[in-house]
Protein backbone atom coordinates (compact mmCIF):
# COMPACT_ATOMS: atom_id res chain seq x y z
CA UNK A 602 0.00 0.00 0.00
CA UNK A 603 0.98 3.62 -0.34
CA UNK A 604 -0.64 6.46 1.54
CA UNK A 605 -0.15 10.16 1.95
CA UNK A 606 -0.51 10.87 5.68
CA UNK A 607 -2.41 14.09 4.96
CA UNK A 608 -5.20 11.96 3.40
CA UNK A 609 -5.32 9.29 6.15
CA UNK A 610 -4.05 5.69 6.19
CA UNK A 611 -7.27 3.68 5.93
CA UNK A 612 -6.11 1.18 8.58
CA UNK A 613 -7.73 0.47 11.93
CA UNK A 614 -4.89 2.29 13.70
CA UNK A 615 -2.26 4.74 12.52
CA UNK A 616 0.70 2.45 11.66
CA UNK A 617 3.40 5.14 11.95
CA UNK A 618 4.58 4.08 15.42
CA UNK A 619 4.96 0.51 14.16
CA UNK A 620 7.06 1.61 11.21
CA UNK A 621 9.80 3.30 13.22
CA UNK A 622 10.85 0.50 15.56
CA UNK A 623 12.39 -0.29 17.92
CA UNK A 624 12.63 3.12 19.57
CA UNK A 625 14.69 3.85 22.67
CA UNK A 626 12.68 5.38 25.48
CA UNK A 627 13.75 8.73 26.87
CA UNK A 628 12.69 8.66 30.50
CA UNK A 629 12.82 12.33 31.32
CA UNK A 630 12.99 13.80 34.82
CA UNK A 631 12.72 17.56 35.29
CA UNK A 632 11.64 20.13 37.85
CA UNK A 633 9.71 23.35 37.53
CA UNK A 634 10.70 26.72 39.01
CA UNK A 635 8.96 25.86 42.27
CA UNK A 636 10.87 22.57 42.55
CA UNK A 637 8.01 20.20 41.64
CA UNK A 638 9.47 16.98 40.22
CA UNK A 639 8.19 15.46 36.99
CA UNK A 640 8.95 12.14 35.28
CA UNK A 641 7.63 10.91 31.92
CA UNK A 642 8.63 8.53 29.11
CA UNK A 643 9.13 9.72 25.52
CA UNK A 644 9.83 7.25 22.72
CA UNK A 645 10.24 9.94 20.10
CA UNK A 646 13.71 10.04 21.60
CA UNK A 647 17.23 9.43 20.41
CA UNK A 648 20.86 10.33 20.59
CA UNK A 649 21.61 12.64 17.67
CA UNK A 650 25.31 13.56 18.00
CA UNK A 651 28.48 12.08 19.53
CA UNK A 652 30.30 15.32 20.17
CA UNK A 653 29.16 17.01 22.22
CA UNK A 654 26.82 14.13 23.10
CA UNK A 655 23.32 15.31 22.27
CA UNK A 656 19.84 13.83 22.74
CA UNK A 657 16.40 14.88 21.59
CA UNK A 658 12.82 14.03 22.43
CA UNK A 659 9.58 15.16 20.86
CA UNK A 660 6.47 16.01 22.82
CA UNK A 661 2.89 16.42 21.68
CA UNK A 662 0.59 18.88 23.37
CA UNK A 663 -0.57 18.32 26.94
CA UNK A 664 -4.24 18.21 27.82
CA UNK A 665 -4.27 19.11 31.50
CA UNK A 666 -2.78 22.56 31.97
CA UNK A 667 -3.95 25.85 30.43
CA UNK A 668 -0.81 26.31 28.33
CA UNK A 669 -1.39 22.92 26.63
CA UNK A 670 2.21 21.92 27.24
CA UNK A 671 3.32 18.62 28.70
CA UNK A 672 5.01 19.19 32.05
CA UNK A 673 8.42 18.00 30.80
CA UNK A 674 8.53 20.64 28.08
CA UNK A 675 7.28 23.45 30.33
CA UNK A 676 9.77 22.54 33.07
CA UNK A 677 12.71 22.32 30.68
CA UNK A 678 11.79 25.65 29.10
CA UNK A 679 11.67 27.16 32.61
CA UNK A 680 14.89 25.68 34.00
CA UNK A 681 16.97 24.77 30.93
CA UNK A 682 17.80 21.35 32.39
CA UNK A 683 16.65 17.72 32.47
CA UNK A 684 17.84 14.16 33.07
CA UNK A 685 17.38 11.13 30.84
CA UNK A 686 17.08 7.92 32.90
CA UNK A 687 17.76 4.66 31.06
CA UNK A 688 14.72 2.40 30.84
CA UNK A 689 15.31 -1.29 31.54
CA UNK A 690 13.38 -4.52 31.95
CA UNK A 691 13.38 -4.08 35.74
CA UNK A 692 11.90 -0.56 35.60
CA UNK A 693 9.38 -1.16 32.82
CA UNK A 694 6.26 -1.05 35.03
CA UNK A 695 7.39 2.14 36.76
CA UNK A 696 8.26 3.69 33.39
CA UNK A 697 4.76 2.94 32.14
CA UNK A 698 3.16 4.21 35.38
CA UNK A 699 5.06 7.49 35.03
CA UNK A 700 3.27 8.19 31.73
CA UNK A 701 0.02 8.90 33.61
CA UNK A 702 -1.54 12.21 32.61
CA UNK A 703 -1.52 14.28 35.78
CA UNK A 704 -1.46 17.85 37.05
CA UNK A 705 1.85 19.66 37.02
CA UNK A 706 2.39 19.44 40.80
CA UNK A 707 2.09 15.62 40.80
CA UNK A 708 5.45 13.89 41.32
CA UNK A 709 5.30 10.84 39.03
CA UNK A 710 8.71 9.70 40.26
CA UNK A 711 7.37 9.25 43.81
CA UNK A 712 3.98 8.02 42.58
CA UNK A 713 5.66 5.23 40.60
CA UNK A 714 7.43 4.09 43.80
CA UNK A 715 10.83 5.25 42.53
CA UNK A 716 13.65 6.85 44.52
CA UNK A 717 14.93 10.32 43.63
CA UNK A 718 18.68 10.78 43.85
CA UNK A 719 20.49 14.11 43.36
CA UNK A 720 22.21 14.94 40.10
CA UNK A 721 25.70 16.42 40.02
CA UNK A 722 25.34 19.27 37.51
CA UNK A 723 21.58 19.88 37.22
CA UNK A 724 18.80 20.39 39.75
CA UNK A 725 16.45 17.74 38.33
CA UNK A 726 16.77 14.48 40.29
CA UNK A 727 17.77 11.13 38.81
CA UNK A 728 15.81 7.88 39.14
CA UNK A 729 17.97 5.75 41.44
CA UNK A 730 16.54 2.50 40.08
CA UNK A 731 17.84 3.37 36.61
CA UNK A 732 21.44 2.22 35.91
CA UNK A 733 22.40 5.02 33.49
CA UNK A 734 21.63 8.73 33.62
CA UNK A 735 22.36 11.61 31.27
CA UNK A 736 22.35 15.03 32.91
CA UNK A 737 21.33 17.43 30.14
CA UNK A 738 21.37 21.14 29.43
CA UNK A 739 18.74 22.49 27.03
CA UNK A 740 20.18 23.52 23.64
CA UNK A 741 16.91 24.62 22.09
CA UNK A 742 13.30 23.66 21.50
CA UNK A 743 11.89 23.49 17.98
CA UNK A 744 8.20 23.74 17.16
CA UNK A 745 7.31 21.38 14.32
CA UNK A 746 4.83 22.66 11.73
CA UNK A 747 1.29 21.66 12.60
CA UNK A 748 0.11 20.97 9.04
CA UNK A 749 -2.52 18.33 9.87
CA UNK A 750 -4.04 20.23 12.78
CA UNK A 751 -4.07 17.01 14.84
CA UNK A 752 -1.34 17.83 17.28
CA UNK A 753 1.55 20.19 17.73
CA UNK A 754 4.96 18.75 18.54
CA UNK A 755 7.84 20.42 20.33
CA UNK A 756 11.28 18.87 19.87
CA UNK A 757 13.67 19.35 22.79
CA UNK A 758 17.41 19.13 22.11
CA UNK A 759 19.73 18.68 25.07
CA UNK A 760 23.50 18.53 25.44
CA UNK A 761 24.55 15.66 27.71
CA UNK A 762 26.83 17.39 30.21
CA UNK A 763 27.09 14.51 32.72
CA UNK A 764 26.91 10.73 32.32
CA UNK A 765 26.36 8.25 35.17
CA UNK A 766 26.94 4.53 34.56
CA UNK A 767 26.50 1.92 37.31
CA UNK A 768 29.99 0.49 37.75
CA UNK A 769 28.79 -3.10 37.65
CA UNK A 770 27.69 -2.55 34.02
CA UNK A 771 31.27 -1.92 32.90
CA UNK A 772 33.00 -5.14 31.87
CA UNK A 773 36.73 -5.84 32.19
CA UNK A 774 37.24 -4.93 28.53
CA UNK A 775 35.77 -1.46 29.23
CA UNK A 776 32.57 -2.08 27.29
CA UNK A 777 29.00 -1.92 28.58
CA UNK A 778 27.46 -5.26 29.59
CA UNK A 779 24.28 -5.22 27.50
CA UNK A 780 23.10 -8.54 28.97
CA UNK A 781 23.15 -7.09 32.46
CA UNK A 782 21.69 -3.75 31.29
CA UNK A 783 18.68 -5.52 29.72
CA UNK A 784 17.26 -2.52 27.78
CA UNK A 785 13.68 -2.26 26.59
CA UNK A 786 12.45 -0.46 23.50
CA UNK A 787 9.12 0.81 22.24
CA UNK A 788 7.38 -0.94 19.38
CA UNK A 789 4.01 0.02 17.86
CA UNK A 790 0.60 -0.24 19.50
CA UNK A 791 1.01 -1.44 23.12
CA UNK A 792 4.10 -3.51 22.32
CA UNK A 793 7.66 -3.36 23.60
CA UNK A 794 10.85 -5.28 22.83
CA UNK A 795 13.56 -6.38 25.23
CA UNK A 796 17.23 -6.64 24.35
CA UNK A 797 19.07 -9.66 25.72
CA UNK A 798 22.39 -11.28 24.88
CA UNK A 799 20.45 -13.79 22.72
CA UNK A 800 19.11 -11.02 20.48
CA UNK A 801 22.34 -9.04 20.02
CA UNK A 802 24.54 -9.79 17.00
CA UNK A 803 27.79 -8.30 15.78
CA UNK A 804 28.90 -7.07 12.34
CA UNK A 805 32.24 -5.47 11.49
CA UNK A 806 31.97 -2.24 9.55
CA UNK A 807 33.39 -2.31 6.02
CA UNK A 808 35.93 0.42 6.71
CA UNK A 809 37.34 2.38 9.60
CA UNK A 810 34.97 5.00 10.87
CA UNK A 811 36.56 7.84 12.88
CA UNK A 812 33.60 8.23 15.25
CA UNK A 813 33.44 4.52 16.13
CA UNK A 814 36.50 4.75 18.41
Ligand SMILES: Cc1cc2nc3c(=O)[nH]c(=O)nc-3n(C[C@H](O)[C@H](O)[C@H](O)COP(=O)(O)O)c2cc1C
Nearest residue numbers: 641642643644645659660661671672673700701702
Ligand atom coordinates in the same frame (compact mmCIF):
# COMPACT_ATOMS: atom_id res chain seq x y z
C1 LIG B 1 6.56 4.20 26.32
C2 LIG B 1 5.90 5.53 26.16
C3 LIG B 1 6.40 6.42 25.23
C4 LIG B 1 5.84 7.69 25.05
N1 LIG B 1 6.38 8.53 24.12
C5 LIG B 1 5.87 9.78 23.98
C6 LIG B 1 6.45 10.68 23.04
O1 LIG B 1 7.43 10.37 22.36
N2 LIG B 1 5.91 11.93 22.95
C7 LIG B 1 4.85 12.31 23.70
O2 LIG B 1 4.40 13.45 23.56
N3 LIG B 1 4.27 11.47 24.60
C8 LIG B 1 4.76 10.23 24.77
N4 LIG B 1 4.22 9.37 25.69
C9 LIG B 1 3.15 9.88 26.57
C10 LIG B 1 3.73 10.72 27.72
O3 LIG B 1 4.59 9.93 28.54
C11 LIG B 1 2.55 11.23 28.59
O4 LIG B 1 1.78 12.16 27.83
C12 LIG B 1 2.97 11.88 29.88
O5 LIG B 1 1.82 12.14 30.66
C13 LIG B 1 3.69 13.20 29.68
O6 LIG B 1 4.01 13.62 30.96
P1 LIG B 1 4.37 15.10 31.39
O7 LIG B 1 3.19 16.00 31.03
O8 LIG B 1 4.51 14.91 32.85
O9 LIG B 1 5.64 15.48 30.69
C14 LIG B 1 4.72 8.09 25.86
C15 LIG B 1 4.21 7.18 26.80
C16 LIG B 1 4.78 5.92 26.95
C17 LIG B 1 4.23 4.95 27.96
